[in-house]
Amino acid sequence: MLSIAARWPSPPRNPRPQIAPSSPSPALIYFPSSSSRSSALFLRLLLTRSARRPRTHLRLIAPSSSRVTDYPVMDDTDKGEGEKKLYTRLRLWQFNDKYILEPIEGFSDSYLSISRFDGSISLTDELPKCSTTLSPNVRTIFGVIGMLKLVVGAYLLVVTERECVGSYLGHPIYKVTGMQILPCNHSLNSSSAEQKKMEAEFSVLLNAAEGTSGLYFSYDVNLTLCLQRLHELGNESKAVPLWRQAEPRFLWNSYMLEALIDNKLDSYMLPVIQGSFHNFQAAVGQKIVDVTLIARRCTRRTGTRMWRRGADTEGYVANFVETEQMLQINGFTASFVQVRGSMPFMWEQIVDLTYKPKFEIVRPEEASRVAERHFLDLSKKYGSVVAVDLVNKHGGEGRLSERFANVMQPIQNEDIRYIHFDFHRICGHIHFERLSILYSQIEDYLNKHGYFLLNDKGEKVTSQTGIVRTNCIDCLDRTNVTQSMIGRKMLELQLKRLGLFGPDDTISAYPFFDSSFKNLWANHGDDVSIQYSGTPALKGDFVRHGKRTVHGILKDGWNALARYYLNNFVDGTKQDAIDLLQGHYIVSLSRDVSSPIKEGALETYASFRLAFVLVLSGLMFALMSLRQAHNDVLHLFLSLVWAGLSLGIAAFVRANGRVFTNRPRLFKSRH
Numbered sequence: 066m067l068s069i070a071a072r073w074p075s076p077p078r079n080p081r082p083q084i085a086p087s088s089p090s091p092a093l094i095y096f097p098s099s100s101s102r103s104s105a106l107f108l109r110l111l112l113t114r115s116a117r118r119p120r121t122h123l124r125l126i127a128p129s130s131s132r133v134t135d136y137p138v139m140d141d142t143d144k145g146e147g148e149k150k151l152y153t154r155l156r157l158w159q160f161n162d163k164y165i166l167e168p169i170e171g172f173s174d175s176y177l178s179i180s181r182f183d184g185s186i187s188l189t190d191e192l193p194k195c196s197t198t199l200s201p202n203v204r205t206i207f208g209v210i211g212m213l214k215l216v217v218g219a220y221l222l223v224v225t226e227r228e229c230v231g232s233y234l235g236h237p238i239y240k241v242t243g244m245q246i247l248p249c250n251h252s253l254n255s256s257s258a259e260q261k262k263m264e265a266e267f268s269v270l271l272n273a274a275e276g277t278s279g280l281y282f283s284y285d286v287n288l289t290l291c292l293q294r295l296h297e298l299g300n301e302s303k304a305v306p307l308w309r310q311a312e313p314r315f316l317w318n319s320y321m322l323e324a325l326i327d328n329k330l331d332s333y334m335l336p337v338i339q340g341s342f343h344n345f346q347a348a349v350g351q352k353i354v355d356v357t358l359i360a361r362r363c364t365r366r367t368g369t370r371m372w373r374r375g376a377d378t379e380g381y382v383a384n385f386v387e388t389e390q391m392l393q394i395n396g397f398t399a400s401f402v403q404v405r406g407s408m409p410f411m412w413e414q415i416v417d418l419t420y421k422p423k424f425e426i427v428r429p430e431e432a433s434r435v436a437e438r439h440f441l442d443l444s445k446k447y448g449s450v451v452a453v454d455l456v457n458k459h460g461g462e463g464r465l466s467e468r469f470a471n472v473m474q475p476i477q478n479e480d481i482r483y484i485h486f487d488f489h490r491i492c493g494h495i496h497f498e499r500l501s502i503l504y505s506q507i508e509d510y511l512n513k514h515g516y517f518l519l520n521d522k523g524e525k526v527t528s529q530t531g532i533v534r535t536n537c538i539d540c541l542d543r544t545n546v547t548q549s550m551i552g553r554k555m556l557e558l559q560l561k562r563l564g565l566f567g568p569d570d571t572i573s574a575y576p577f578f579d580s581s582f583k584n585l586w587a588n589h590g591d592d593v594s595i596q597y598s599g600t601p602a603l604k605g606d607f608v609r610h611g612k613r614t615v616h617g618i619l620k621d622g623w624n625a626l627a628r629y630y631l632n633n634f635v636d637g638t639k640q641d642a643i644d645l646l647q648g649h650y651i652v653s654l655s656r657d658v659s660s661p662i663k664e665g666a667l668e669t670y671a672s673f674r675l676a677f678v679l680v681l682s683g684l685m686f687a688l689m690s691l692r693q694a695h696n697d698v699l700h701l702f703l704s705l706v707w708a709g710l711s712l713g714i715a716a717f718v719r720a721n722g723r724v725f726t727n728r729p730r731l732f733k734s735r736h
Contacts, residue, residue, distance in 0.1 A: 150306060151208070151284045152332050157223065159202040160193060164221065164247060166333065167192065169205070177333055184212060184219025184249035186328045208282065208335035210244065211321025213645070215267045215652045216260050218250020222321060224282075224335070231344045233357065234286055234295075238342055241280035246271050267652065270642040277646075279362075279596050280317065282337045283307075289315040289338055289361060291389045292400035293517040293529060306331040315340075315361040315387065320648030338362070340386065341592035343585050347578040349565050355393040356556070356582065358589050360386050362596065363406075368643050369636035370539060370598040370628070371422070372729055375412040378431070380438030382406040384540045384597050388589070390552045392559050396521030399559045402447070403533050403548050405540045408456070408469050409439035416633050417722035418673075424461040426468060436472040440481050449480045449531030451510050453503065455488040455543045462538060480531075482510070488543045495613045497604075500550045507533065507551075516555060518562075542603040545590035549608050552586065583609050599631040599639075600624040634673065637727035644732040673725040676718045683711030 152173075158165040166177040175188040193199065210222035226243025248268075253261055281288060287295060287302075289312040295302075302310050308331070313319055317339040325334050340360035347354050365381035366373055373383040385406035392399040410432035414422050426432070443450045452473065456466040466485065473483040486503045514531030533551060537543035553572060560566040572579050587609035590602035602608075603624060606617025644650045690704035718725055 150332065151335060153207065153284050155206050155208070155333075157204050157206045158192065159204075159247075160199070162251075164249070165189070165192060166206075166209070168332075177330065179212075179221060179249060181249045182251045183217075184214060184221070184324070186212075186324065186330070206245075207239070208284075209325065209333045210241075210335060210337055211318045212324040213271070213321055214324070215250075216263045217253050217256045218248060218264060219324070220268075220271055221247040221249060222318075223247060230281070230342050231357065233283065233288065233342075233359070234292070236283050236285040238281060238283050238288070240342070241282065241337070244275055244277070244280070246275055267645065270638065270645050273638055274642040274646050277339070279339050279341060279592050280337050281340065281342050282335055284335075287311060287336070288359070289336065291387070291402050291517075292391060292398065292519075293402070296517070296519065296525060306334065308334045308336050311336045314363045314365060317362070317364060318646075319364065321646065339364075339367075339596060341589045343588050345581040345585055347575065347581050349560070349575060349578060352394060352565055354560070354565070354578065356585065357389075357391040357393075358552075358585050359389045359391070360589055360593055361389075362386050362593070364647050367647060369632075369640050371414055371416045371632045372636055372640040373407075374414055375407050375427075376409045376435050376439060378411070378435060380409060380435050380442055382409050382439060384593075386540070386593055388548060388552075390556065392556060394560075394563055394565065397563055398519045399516055399563075400518075400529070401516040401552065401555045401559075402529060403535065403551060404443070404447070405535050405544045405548065407540055408454070408465055408536055409436045410468060410472055411435060412465060412468075415723060416636075416726045418633060418719065418725060419722065420629060421461075424465055426464070429468070432468060433472045433475065436469075437476050440476055443532070443534065444480060447532040448529075449510075449514055451482040451484060451507055451531070451533050453507065453533060453535045453547065454483065454485045455535065455537040455547060456485075457489050458485075458487050465538075488537065488547070494618075497546055497607050497613075500547060503547065504550065504554060508554075511551070511555065512558075516559060518559075539598065541590070541594045541598060545586065545593070545602050546604055546608055549583075549586035549590070553582065556582070579611075583611060598628050599636065600627045633726045635727055637729045640729040641731045644729070650731040671721070671724045673718065676714055676725065680711045680715050680718075683707045683714070687711065 152168040152170065154169040156167040156169050158167065161181070163181055164179045166179075167173075168176075175190055176192060178187050178189045179185070195201065204225070206223045206225055207227045208224040210224060213220045213222065223245055224241050224243070225245045226241075227239040228242045229237050230240045231238050250264065253264055256264070284307075287307055287310045290298070290310070294312075298310070308316070308322060308326070311319075315338050316322075316336055318335075318337045322334050322336075339362045342357075342359050344355065344357035347356075363381070363385035365379075366377055366383045366385065368383065370384075376382045383406070386404065388403045388405070390401045390403075410429075411427040412424060413427055414424050416422055440450060440452075454466060454469055456462045456469070458466060470483065470485060473481075477483055484503075484506055486506075491502060492499045510531065511533070515527050515529055517529045518526040520526050533548075535544045535547050535551075557566060557571055561568065561570070572582055587602075587605050590605060590608060594600060594602035601620075601624060603621045604613075604617075606612070606614045606620070610617075641650075645652075684707070687704045687707035690700040690707060692700075694701035694704060
């Protein structure tokens with residue numbers, strides 16, 4: 066209990082009671098009779114402030130009456146209207162020696178202070194007094210993503226811009242459109258030259274991380290869990306801070322929140338997922354159908370396309386994405402979940418300047434154990450699993466597909482199935498309607514394990530007891546086409562069950578609905594592809610328009626070239642930034658006595674740009690000399706020399722292709 070008492074010798078212009086803790090008793094607040102309007106206003110503020118205090122009663126005593134009225138005050142466990150567990154808007158004060166975060170909405174009796182010297186965190190009761198010599202920069206931010214500690218300093222990540230992209234279960238969902246990294250590294254001034262050099266190298270990676278795409282959050286609902294798992298948790302979970310409710314696999318800023326968790330700053334900790342969020346509404350007869358598609362990327366083996374392939378020794382796979390398709394109509398809500406992920410054994414495809422580097426299976430003797438671990442984990446989380454493999458049966462892909470089929474043989478049972486579907490051989494590049502062949506193979510499975518459905522009273526009608534796990538090589542293009550087909554079929558089944566569709570109705574019969582659904586999945590595929598490969602998905606024209614187009618084929622060619630460039634010359638640095646943010650590489654002074662970004666003699670001087678310029682220059686001089694060869698034999702000799710030099714440099718670069726690419730320098734794969 067908290068006692069609140071206030072006394073004034075004479076009525077001030079704007080009376081403010083003084084609040085101080087005392088013995089456990091009802092709180093007494095006295096207002097002078099001349100301040101009725103001010104006292105009413107203050108009472109509202111005090112009630113708001115008391116919402117963050119233990120339950121007590123405010124006792125209001127009028128000066129002209131002895132009547133006492135009790136007003137209940139909510140504590141943090143109450144769910145009163147307007148209560149916010151997370152601060153939705155914060156005022157950032159940037160002083161020379163500290164950052165201070167002031168909650169704007171509601172009323173807080175403390176502010177979060179972060180030292181710019183070493184990143185130490187504390188709560189303070191008041192703001193420093195501003196003057197002509199102490200004039201801080203002030204701006205509004207929309208959440209704290211977390212804090213990252215490097216060699217000497219620390220770095221605070223905050224949301225500076227957001228965009229509302231829709232709602233999930235009635236709560237607004239925001240996309241991070243602006244993120245800023247605030248350095249807390251003044252201690253660098255007294256650090257050694259080696260530490261300053263290392264800090265600068267890591268800071269470059271943080272600057273690259275500011276452009277991370279596909280980050281989403283909510284202040285009110287747990288985005289890391291699908292609807293079925295949220296329902297299973299029940300109302301009891303609502304009393305728990307959002308970050309505690311989160312599924313660790315899909316909490317993008319899990320590692321960066323640790324510093325705030327240690328300081329018990331629940332109201333400041335904003336859970337963020339990486340993935341995709343899209344929805345639309347369409348009319349079916351007189352009813353409005355609301356469809357939402359959410360992608361949640363797993364952080365366990367996250368990274369870029371060529372630098373994160375296959376699985377690690379614990380069974381976590383690259384580009385693992387949980388996709389939830391939700392339908393809301395007439396108070397009913399249906400949810401269907403699919404997953405995608407790289408083939409679950411250890412393999413890699415290291416870039417070496419060739420267009421399609423060869424596939425290499427790593428530690429093949431452990432393939433069965435890793436795959437078994439992966440599928441046991443899936444079964445534990447989702448129930449039954451059917452693995453749909455879309456990889457080719459020939460060439461390098463064929464070797465991987467054969468390995469996948471072999472490791473699945475001892476694992477398969479009534480709850481784990483494996484189906485191979487040679488996408489390119491059956492569908493080619495234009496006949497994607499032949500995916501109906503695949504659907505006929507899994508239709509019985511889908512009907513048996515179904516989807517999650519809530520009635521208009523919020524009661525569970527059916528549960529989803531199994532998932533489809535789809536993969537191709539990248540788990541992007543063929544996978545997205547296949548998942549969109551499955552999602553369409555399941556949505557039609559749901560609409561038939563809810564009475565909006567007849568037995569023979571399809572989404573295609575409603576042009577706007579059909580177009581919106583195709584765009585939904587095409588945008589979803591582009592988002593997931595950009596986060597893994599750096600470009601939109603290939604074959605997106607079929608998902609978006611239902612057929613292959615000349616424009617789509619040309620766009621795919623351009624995106625394929627862009628992927629080649631990014632894979633070879635950009636993604637290594639991007640991978641380092643991801644590993645740093647996710648805690649896959651943890652900076653430690655005791656371990657990092659020297660820079661981890663060390664290079665060999667050849668790597669120090671190897672530059673593809675320089676080699677490219679030398680090759681072009683040699684060819685140009687060879688042509689110039691060749692034009693003069695009919696007048697002077699020496700020019701013929703020089704043209705041969707220049708041409709030989711160009712070819713020699715090109716051959717050297719080709720033979721040492723891996724050295725001339727942009728490779729990760731920090732986290733080394735465990736295989």
